[in-house]
Amino acid sequence: MSDTPTIIPTAKNSVWAERTGTRQYVGRNHSGAEVRIGTGPGEFSPGELLKLALATCNSLSADHRLAKALGEGFDANVVCATTKNEDEERYDSFEVQLVADYSSLSDEQLAVLRQRVDGAIDRACTVGHTLEKSPEVRLLIVQDPDAEPAA
Structure with a gap:
């Protein structure tokens, strides 16, 4: 125990x-x-939910930085792709892509935005921090208190 x-x-x-x-x-x-x-x-699937959690944690963490650079009404998508280790039934890597129209930004502005987005994600993305640190996972088998006892 x-x-x-x-x-x-x-x-x-x-x-x-x-x-x-x-x-x-x-x-x-x-x-x-x-x-x-x-x-x-x-x-x-649970794996898809994990990918969505990471992708949207990144994008929500960076949303204010993106809005400041691209305007409040900017359009964006966030994609999370993975490589899977089939033998171990786990993901080996995640790639998150923040897809938007960055054409109005100069190379210098884009580099600054990248720095600020990375900083925002580093400060606020709980899902990313969790995946990086491999948390302890425990499973408990718990009796439903409302279940009728077996006869």
Whole structure:
């Protein structure tokens, strides 16, 4: 048994998913957002959610820097691609691309923007920091307190 205390789920530190079918869940948070998770049409796989989490953590962290350089109404997409180690069932690398129209910027302005974007992401992207540090992951098997006891 681990000496590490159990983390108590709160609105700030947790999300949950409810099983809706075979290999299908609906993920939820305390603000009422939902996402379909699974392997079928219209569902995100857990790996895709991880990629989206990293991509949007980067872009949200840098959004104010991009808006200052490109204007508040700038259009952008963020893409996250991976290479996968099939033998170990894990990703070896992630590449995040912030795609926007940077043509109005000089080479010098683009270099400054890159520095500022990198700094903003380095300060604020929790997902990126987490992936870089390989956090401890624990699985607990917990009895549902509302379940009827077996007869």
